[in-house]
Every structure is written in structure tokens, then in C-alpha cells.
Amino acid sequence: MKALLNITFFILTASTIYGQVIVKGVVTDEVGNAIIGANVYIAGTYEGTNTGLDGAFSFTTNKTDKNMLIVSFIGYKEYREELSLDKRSVIARNVQLVEEINTLEAVVITAGSFDATGENTREILKSLDVATTAGATADIAGALNTLPGTQTVGEQGRLFVRGGDSRESLTYIDGMKALNVYAPSAPGSPTRTRFSAFMFKGMSFSTGGYSAEYGNALSSVLALNTKDESVVKRADLSLMTLGVEGVYSGAWDKGSGTGKVGYYNLTPYFAVISQQNDWVKAPESIEANASLRQQYGKTGLWKSYMHANHTAFQVNQAMPGEASPLNIHRVNDYQYFNNSFKNVLKGSWSYRAGLAYSRSVDRLSTSAGSVDEGDEEWHVKGVFYYNPDNRTEVKSGVEYVGHAFRQKYYAATGDSTFGFVQNNVAVFSEVERLFSENVALRTGVRAAYVQPDYPELQPRLSLAIKQGKNGQFSLAFGAFSQDIENRYFKLNEELGREKAWHYIVNYQVTRQGRTFRTEVYHKDYRKLFRYIPDMFGTPVSMDLSGRGHARGLDVFWRDSKTFESLDYWFSYSFLDTERDYLDYPLATTPSFASKHNISLVLKHFVTSIRTQIGSTISYASGRPYHDPNKDGFMNNLTPYYGDLSVNLSHLIRSNIIFHMSLTNITGRKNIFNYRYSPTPDDQGRYEGQPVVLPAPRFLFAGLFITFSKDNTMNQMPDL
Amino acid sequence: MKNLILSLFVIPGLYASDSVNNEYVEAMRKAITEVYMAQNPAALNGPINAFERIGKAEPEKWEPRYYKGYGLLMQGIMNEQPEEKDKYFDRALEAVDAGREISKDNVELWTLKGFVLMMKLNVDPQARGQEYAVLAMQAFGKALAIDDQNPRALYLMASMQYGSAQFMGNDTGEACGMLHKSIKQFDQYETENPLAPQWGKAFAEGMLGACQ
Secondary structure, rough: OOOHHHHHHHHHHHHEEEEOOEEEEEEEEEOOOOOOOOEEEEEOOOOEEOOOOOOEEEEEEEOEEEEEEEOOOOOOOOEEEEEOOOOOEEEOOOEEEOEEOOOOOOOOOOOEEEOOOOOOOOOOOOOOOOHHHHOOOOOOOHHHHHOEEEOOOOOOOOOOOOOOOHHHHEEEEEEEEEOEEEEHHHHHOOOOOOOOOOHEEEEEEEEEOOOOOOOOOOEEEEEEEEEEOOOEEEEEEEEEEEEEEEEEEEEEEEEEEEEEEEEEEHHHHHHHHOOEEEEEEEEEEEEEEEEEEEEOOEEEEEEEEEEEEEEEEEEEEEOOOOOOOOEEEEEEEEEEEEEEEEEEOOOOEEEEEEEEEEEEEEEEEEEEEEEEEEEEEEEEEEEEEEEEOOOEEEEEEEEEEEEEEEEEEEOOOOOEEEEEEEEEOOOOOOOOEEEOOEEEEEEEEEEOOOOOOOEEEEEEEEEEEEOOOEEEEEEEEHHHHHEEHHHHOOOOOOOOOEEEEEEEEEEEEEEEEEEEEEEEEEEEEEEEEEEEEEEOOEEEEEEEEEEEEEEEEEEEEOOOOOOOOEEEEEEEEEEEEEEEEOOOOOEEEOOOOOOEEEEEEEEEEEEEOOOEEEEHHHHHHOEEEEOOOOOOOOOOEEOOOEEEEEEEEEEEEEEEHHHHHHHOOOOOOOOOOEEOOOOOOOOOOOOOEOOOOOOOOOEEEEEEEEEEOOOOOHHHHHO | HHHHHHHHHHHHHHHHHHHHHHHHHHHHHHHEEEEEEEOOOHOOOOOHHHHHHHHHHOOOOOOOHHHHHEEEEEEEEOOOOHHHHHHHHHHHHHHHHHHHHHHHOOOHHHHHHHHHHHHHHHHHHHHHHHHHHHHHHHHHHHHHHOOOOOOHHHHHHHHHHHHHHHHHHHHHHHHHHHHHHHHHHHHHOOOOOOOOOOOOOOHHHHHHHHHH
């Protein structure tokens, strides 16, 4: 009995001395507002509670000695404090939590760029958009041409950004450069991007002010990211009016791969739909693609992408002032491969490394003579990242670009060879920091080691400031440079690079499926290439004394909310540009620039018939051209460009899609430019010929079939 | 002798682990009840926090992670703002994946993962439809490969299949068959785990109307 009493006594004292400590207090944020629902507990135990409506908490603990008190709440830094729980019955603690920057809510730098990575609901473009934009016929450049800041140059189909020519826009795949991204096409026929939209998951299209990571581009950078990982085995077969494609995707432990082969031939299409061109041999090409992804450990990812294409065509091209047409035979071989690896080094350090190789070999034979042209490029890049916290990123890297170009002319009078090899090294460093959820700053510099003026320092700066809950202002500024065109560089390798300065102000507001965005910019071109031609047009005196500017206003509106199952966007670009370069006698607007560009893109999904219908209306005001029969230079303007295109995707079965698109349904004859005979006729007139598309409309139709385990998959996201 | 060793070492061990387990089971049960009873997103904060506390104290248990994920999923579903939903779903996926690190081939975790993916799909069906439908189907497929009698996996797979059959204008018979099987399984499914998930029967019965 005595023993029992003793035990009871012992238990009682123990509980008063050691047990049952009450921990209580209030949890607030930095300005003193109560935080409701915070988790307050003793580390390693179940003991704890949640704060109530007034931020108050109170709980009892049986723990003794020193123990860690933790207060946590999503979006705030975890609070930790060591408490001595001995010999005390009540511990009062008022805790103030410090807000962490929520990178999802925070301001993002948007000046100059359109991003589509596919995940963020705030993004104004989706990766799917490339496939579903009418008129683009699933071509990447075609879809981007419906965005503001681009100018429609219909006879080329390439990207022309803000008064820059197509050469001023570069394409990167997984951070690595790709050379000659446009497939060969006959004169006057629009080209397509070599890389199928199908291979990519996300993209970032920048119309100016881009990161210091990118160099050798005066106007624009298009960064494409290959797909991360396919999860299932599947095979796809596409039967199209212009060819057939087969794709196989497989997945294995932490890795996956996709192989794609295609054969395209326009002969049957041209047989049915009459063309203005006299084709001896319609464009025919054979293509192979492969991509591989492999994870290493928890954080390492290796990506590889290969592409090879062989294209040939032969056409009789009517020439102004000539009785017989010019026979053009072109054969092109293109190879591209790209390897990239990224991993976490340690803690807040990570890195990315890549190697890319592009090669394009062209043989052009005409009745006037023939030329072989080879363009090769190696790109090696390494980038280190340092993220000390979730609001700061420091990025530093080095890259090497080796470029070899050669040309051989075959003529009755003898062969001649030109060419050059060029080695470019650049280092770049950039810091991006979120000062709060409302202010982000990115500042960097790029040092390019280019002959003869090296190092060439290019500062870059972007700033974004949140305006209200959904709006934001961004500013961007930067210096950019680019090698002069191959055909001039081969004549003089010592001139150095052309330069441009960008100044951009952007405002964007996104609210519940609606986005309004506007941007004003000024681009100052300095050191543009200029030459004085001899009587044959060959440059004799060359320098970088050319100048120019482009300034304008872009407006973008996208709305997927107002109308049920209708998604549409509207783009308007105003461009005022002039340049005095090449052999121009004076500063004037170049022939690829149009003052006003408008696009309206509509996408309508009809669930009941499993069909998506799209249409695109495009307008571009007239472009200047030079009429030798009149006085002056660039003395005339073409009529406006107008196009109404439609497309349709219908899910026939869960694994079969029918897709059709038709451009320019009204059949409007758009005139892009005029070609004139080099010499006047008997009456002293230069005979002219309008540059128009070989056929006013382009029709595309295809059946896309997917084979997977239970045939529940289809190619919808790829179309 | 052998028995003696057993009773000396194993029995006290069992007893000890049992008392720890009881505390664990008790704390979990209380929070699980709160999750099931919650009528609004705010009411889910308490149990979600409790699962987080228990999970931190019990690094080898999958259940706190599972229920934390389930609580967050429900919070996301109850949230009206589409832009907000993703935040809950992403945290839910994080919790479920943390659970899968502990318990690899777990039918309930795979089922819940599929459920979260299905809800993520619903945030933006047009843009995510294809990708997330495949991911969700895969998760349910994985769950059923582990245990083809699990009522929750059967019900969710049935609703996925029903949706796609209806969209394609195909026969929903197979999906409905699976739904009926799931309802039967909700009554018959047995498990030794006192903390095993119980939810889903009401959802499945709610879908019955579509299969009449």
C-alpha cells in the first residue's frame, strides 16, 4: 500500500514538474494581421495545433527539456525556436511569420517575350496554339506570325520581327543554336520551319530585349524546348496530302525516346491543284528525326535531338524580259544534332551544358550556271546557375560558335571558290532578382570576342513592376550584335559586327482568361553593312556605316472566357522603320516591312461533334518596292495583303483525327513585290512581273492515327 | 527455450510498438474523421496540419502523407478560383509522391495520384486534356495492376472511361460494369490497416444515375 502511494505521489509530482506545459500565443504576419490556420507544433511529436480566426493558439505538451517549436504556414518562412519546457507551466510566444516570395504569383519579366511552356495558367500562349492556328498549317513561324511584332512576308514565310529581316531572328533548341532553320523552297513559295512543332513542348518567342545568354541576333530569339518525357509506348501514322509520317515513342526506366521518319512529295498535290510555276520536279523530301531523354539520378537530365533531311526540286521560273524561263534545280541536305545535359551540382548550384551541330549543303544548278554552298556550325555552351534563395538567380556561362562557309561557282569561264571559317567566343553573366512579389530585375552583360573589335560588351537590362493585382509594367534595354551576311562576310572578314540597341516598354494585364498587352519599342540600328556596287552589282567598297531604326507599337488581346468554347486573339502591330544599308542610296523603308499588320485568330471547339474549327484573318498594309520605270528609290507601294484561312480538326475515333486546313479561301491575289528585268526593252521600259504565290490557296488534309495500348490516345495535342 | 526468448524479446517489443502504434492510430483517426467531416476548405486546414505534424514525427508512415494529399485535393476541389486550384493540387501531388517514396507499390497512393491528375486536367481540359488524361489513366492502371479489387481505383477508372466513351459517342457499358463492381467492392473490400481510406462510396453511388 505504501509502495502504491509512493508511486501515485511520484506520478503526480512528475506531471507537475515535467508534464503538461501549456504553449500559447498569437501568430501574425509582418504587419500584424492574424494568420489563420498556421501549424504550430513541437518538432518530432504530434503535439500541436492550428491557429484560430484571431491567429491565437494554445496547446499542452508532455515533452520535457529542450524542444523545437515550429510554426509553419504556406507562403511563409518556417519559424523555429528552441523552448525549454522544464519547470514551467505556461510558455507564451507571439510569433511573426515572414512572407516568402511566391514565385507563382510574383511579377515576371514580359517585355519583348511571349512564353508558352504549357503549364502556367497565366501564360498568354499555349504550346498547342502552333498546331491549332488556322493559316499556319502547323508551322511554328506561321503561328508566330499571328503575334504582334511580326510582319507578314507571305512569299517567304519566315519570321520578320520589328523591322528586322529574317536573318535577324535566331532559333535555339534546348538552349543550343540551330542554323538555317527554314526548309528550302522555290523562289516565291513560302518556306516552312524545318522542325516540326510536334517535337517541342514549350517555347519562348522574344521580339527584343532578350537575355544575355543569346547573342548574334539583332532582332529576335525563338527558344524551343523539346518534350520532357513521353510516358507510354505509342506509334503514330500520319497520311497527308503532302506525304506520310511514322512516329514511334518508347519509354523505359527514367528515359524515353521518339523516332520519326517522313516522306513528302508534292507531285500528287500539284497534279490536282494547278500551280503558276512550271514544275519539272515537285519538291520531294525524306526526313528522319530522333529524340532521346534520360534521367540521371534524381536531378540529372540528358536530352538529345537529331534531324536529317534531304530535299530536291526543279522548276522553270519565268523571268521578266526573258523569252525562256530559268531552269532552277536545287538539292539540299541538312543535318542537325543537339545534346544537352543539366544537373544540380550541390545545394543551390546547378549547371547546363550543350553541344550542337548544324550542317546545310546546297546545290543550285540553273541554266545560267551552278553553285555549291556549304554552311556548318558548331555550338558549345556551358552555363552555371546559382540560386541562393527562391528570389535570386545568378547565371553565368561561356559559349563557342565555330562557323564554316564555303561556296563554289561553276561557270563556263572557270570555277571560283569563296569561303571562311569563323570562331566566336562569348561569355555572359546575368542576375535575376525578385525584390518583392512586385518588382523583378534582370541585369546582365555579354562579352563577345569577335574580330576585330573585341571584347564587345553588350549590357542587357529588364525590369518588371506589378501594377495592381493582375497588371504589370516591364522595361527592357539592351545592346545586340550580329555577323554580317555570309555572302558579304566572305568578301571581307575584318569589318566586325552589325549592332542594334533595343528600348522596350510593355504593359500587360491578365485576368481570368483574358489578356491585354501592349508594347512600344525603339530599335536603333548602328553599324549596318553598306557597300558600293560595281556595274555587275558586286560590292567593291564595303564598310559598316549603315544606319537605321525601327519603332512601333504592338497590341495583343486574347480572350478565352467571354464566349463559351471560343478562344480568340487579336494582334496589331504598327511599324515605322527606315534603314540606309546595303547599296541603298538613301534611308528608306525596306521592302520586307509593312506599316500595319493585323491578325485575328479564332478557335472554336464543338464538343458535341468533337471538332475544333479555327479561322485566321490577316491583314498587312502595302510594302515598298523599287520600280525602275519611275524616278527615285523604293518609289512604290504594293497593294495590301489580305488572307482568310480556316482549319478543322475532327476526332473520328479516340485514336484517329482528321485535320484539314485551307489558306486564303477568298482566293485574293496578294502581290508581295515586283521583279523587273535587269535591262530595259526597246521602248526603254523595264518589264515587270508581280511576285505572287504559285497558287492562291493552299489546301492541307491529313489523317492522323495513333496506336497505343488501349488506343485511347491521339495526336490532338500535336496538330 | 525458444519460446522464452520469443517472449522475452519479441513480446515486449510488440507491446511497445503497439502502444506507440495506438498513439499513432488514435491521432490519425481523429484527423481522418475531421477530413471526412469537413464541409468547407477552412475546416480542412486543421486536419491537414495534423497530418503534416504526424508525418514529420513518423518518417516511415505513408498514411499521413496520403491523407494530407487527400485533404489538399479536397481543398482544391472546393476552391472556386481556377487559378488557385493548381496550387492545392500541386501540393497534393507532392504529398502523394512523398508517400510513394515510403510505400512504393501502394494501390491507394496510385489511386489518389490519378485522382489529383484528373482534377488537374479539369482546370484546363482543352490544353491539358490529352496529357493529363494519359497520366491519370496510367496511375489508375497502375493501381489496378497492384490490386484490381480496390473500390476507389475501380470507381475512378470507371468514371474516366465513362467520360471518354461518352465524348467519343461509344458504348459506356464497360465503364458502367466497372462502376457496379466498385460499388460491390465498397461493401466487401477488406483490409487489415485500421487507417485504410474509406471514402468514395458516395461518389460512386452519385455516378450510378448516369449508368441507369
